[in-house]
Amino acid sequence: MRILVTGGAGFIGSEYVRLLLGKPLGSADGVPPLEPTVVTVLDKLTYSGNLANLDLVRGDPRLRFVQGDICDPTTVDEVVAGHDVIVHFAAESHVDRSIAGAAPFVTTNVLGTQTLLDAALRHGTGRFVHISTDEVYGSIDDGSWTETWPLAPNSPYSASKAGSDLLALAYHRTHGMDVLVTRCSNNYGPYQFPEKVIPLFVSNLLDGGTVPLYGDGGNIRDWLHVHDHCRGIAMVQQKGRAGEVYNIGGGTELTNKKLTGLLLEACGAGWDRVVPVTDRKGHDRRYSLDITKISEELGYTPSITLDRGLADTVRWYQNNRTWWEPLKTTPTA
Numbered sequence: 001m002r003i004l005v006t007g008g009a010g011f012i013g014s015e016y017v018r019l020l021l022g023k024p025l026g027s028a029d030g031v032p033p034l035e036p037t038v039v040t041v042l043d044k045l046t047y048s049g050n051l052a053n054l055d056l057v058r059g060d061p062r063l064r065f066v067q068g069d070i071c072d073p074t075t076v077d078e079v080v081a082g083h084d085v086i087v088h089f090a091a092e093s094h095v096d097r098s099i100a101g102a103a104p105f106v107t108t109n110v111l112g113t114q115t116l117l118d119a120a121l122r123h124g125t126g127r128f129v130h131i132s133t134d135e136v137y138g139s140i141d142d143g144s145w146t147e148t149w150p151l152a153p154n155s156p157y158s159a160s161k162a163g164s165d166l167l168a169l170a171y172h173r174t175h176g177m178d179v180l181v182t183r184c185s186n187n188y189g190p191y192q193f194p195e196k197v198i199p200l201f202v203s204n205l206l207d208g209g210t211v212p213l214y215g216d217g218g219n220i221r222d223w224l225h226v227h228d229h230c231r232g233i234a235m236v237q238q239k240g241r242a243g244e245v246y247n248i249g250g251g252t253e254l255t256n257k258k259l260t261g262l263l264l265e266a267c268g269a270g271w272d273r274v275v276p277v278t279d280r281k282g283h284d285r286r287y288s289l290d291i292t293k294i295s296e297e298l299g300y301t302p303s304i305t306l307d308r309g310l311a312d313t314v315r316w317y318q319n320n321r322t323w324w325e326p327l328k329t330t331p332t333a
């Protein structure tokens with residue numbers, strides 16, 4: 001099977017490539033055999049893409065890397081040809097950046113996805129797995145989102161992801177393409193660019209600095225280890241039903257204040273290192289996913305507890321300064 005992974009040099013995409021090639025960050029228990037003959041990574045290498053993320057699989061004869069933009073129809077057409085499956089991670093992924101400027105989010109997330117879908121349609125690609133996000137549902141005060149919940153995104157990032165999510169489903173309904181969509185909660189783990197809250201806070205604390213906690217710190221996120229997310233995607237790729245949406249969550253909801261406390265403890269720092277700052281504009285209060293569908297249909301359960309996952313992640317950032325230190329000093333605009 002020939003698999004194309006877009007955004008495979010990013011945080012989550014690179015773990016998916018490692019999983020496909022038999023070098024994941026955790027045990028692949030419960031994941032059906034993947035056995036790819038070729039894994040092609042198509043990645044533009046934006047500020048968040050990094051070839052070093054693929055170091056563990058460098059040299060695998062099945063891995064091919066193409067530096068290219070998913071918005072470029074010529075490149076996309078050439079790369080898509082001959083693949084049986086596309087797993088589409090490539091995106092602009094950071095909410096704060098989308099507030100500062102929405103244009104690249106609309107371009108990459110909406111137009112880039114349309115460009116890929118059109119190429120997959122032309123080439124008759126067997127299966128297209130679109131990686132979406134729980135943020136497309138908006139914010140929820142009580143209860144949890146099932147897959148049939150109406151979409152109500154609030155940030156330019158989540159609006160652009162909702163656009164691509166609905167486009168992917170539309171290609172299934174309109175053209176009969178074998179498209180599946182996954183919507184997952186907040187990922188954490190090694191190789192996450194140090195702008196998202198966990199790697200930002202951990203790297204700042206390891207550097208002896210402070211951490212900026214938005215608003216009252218009461219916003220709630222559901223945390224999912226990147227390896228468990230990729231296990232869930234692999235199950236969807238192998239066993240999911242065409243045209244369906246699958247939520248993938250971690251079942252670990254925490255306020256940002258509680259999360260900050262855990263990170264301070266793991267880094268041996270005190271609350272004097274926390275600086276309350278002005279809240280994010282339009283800040284979603286709570287995300288919560290109902291994962292009954294993927295659990296009952298595909299046998300998914302997260303395997304890495306938050307305690308273990310956070311301890312391992314902090315240790316990874318302690319031991320891999322050479323990976324993240326340059327990323328904190330290089331301009332990324």
Ligand SMILES: NC(=O)c1ccc[n+]([C@@H]2O[C@H](COP(=O)([O-])OP(=O)(O)OC[C@H]3O[C@@H](n4cnc5c(N)ncnc54)[C@H](O)[C@@H]3O)[C@@H](O)[C@H]2O)c1
Pocket residue numbers: 006007008009010011012013042043044045046047048049050068069070071088089090091092093094108112131132133134161184185186187188193
């Ligand atoms: N990080 C999370 O918590 C999370 C949660 C839910 C969903 N997601 C989704 O998962 C996917 C991956 O997220 P991530 O956290 O790994 O993001 P990331 O920012 O670490 O990686 C994105 C990758 O896409 C590449 N890319 C960006 N624009 C491109 C373009 N125009 N053409 C080709 N490549 C391009 C980048 O170079 C990078 O390698 C995204 O679609 C994101 O919306 C992320």
Ligand SMILES: Cc1cn([C@H]2C[C@H](O)[C@@H](COP(=O)(O)OP(=O)(O)O[C@H]3O[C@H](CO)[C@@H](O)[C@H](O)[C@H]3O)O2)c(=O)[nH]c1=O
Pocket residue numbers: 093094095096132133134135184185186187195196197198200212213214219220221256280287
């Ligand atoms: C960067 C930063 C964040 N925060 C808060 C804002 C959020 O409530 C929480 C997590 O922020 P972020 O790490 O930016 O993640 P969030 O906005 O939830 O979005 C993430 O999770 C989404 C899935 O829920 C993904 O679709 C996005 O790609 C990913 O970036 O921490 C702070 O308090 N201080 C900060 O400096």
